[in-house]
Amino acid sequence: MEQPFDLENFNRxxxxxxxDNFFKDMEDTIISSVESQKSPIKVMPIKSxxxxxxxxxxxxxxxxxxxxxxxxxxxxxxxxxxxxxxxxELAFNHLSAEDQAFxxxxxxxxxxxY
Numbered sequence: 603m604e605q606p607f608d609l610e611n612f613n614r615x616x617x618x619x620x621x622d623n624f625f626k627d628m629e630d631t632i633i634s635s636v637e638s639q640k641s642p643i644k645v646m647p648i649k650s651x652x653x654x655x656x657x658x659x660x661x662x663x664x665x666x667x668x669x670x671x672x673x674x675x676x677x678x679x680x681x682x683x684x685x686x687x688x689x690x691e692l693a694f695n696h697l698s699a700e701d702q703a704f705x706x707x708x709x710x711x712x713x714x715x716y
Contacts, residue, residue, distance in 0.1 A: 694702060 694705070697705070
């Protein structure tokens, strides 16, 4: 039969020891290892950065120009410019007299049109 564990009679001595100057030696070893592995900082030439920025800007401008051309093509195929006033007039005529008066009032007060 096992005897119950008695904490009061348990030996509290630390079973492990560390040699003298162990942590200082370990720190020195790590620092020397890291310093030997350092690589010089690489600085990119300014011209290389300018080329990348210029290329990025040119690509963005080309993408916007392509988007404008595509949108104009799509709008013109849908009849965006041809008969657009007739469609607006037809929609305006379907509004109530109160809504028509409001739109005309807003149009007359618009600072950007005049």
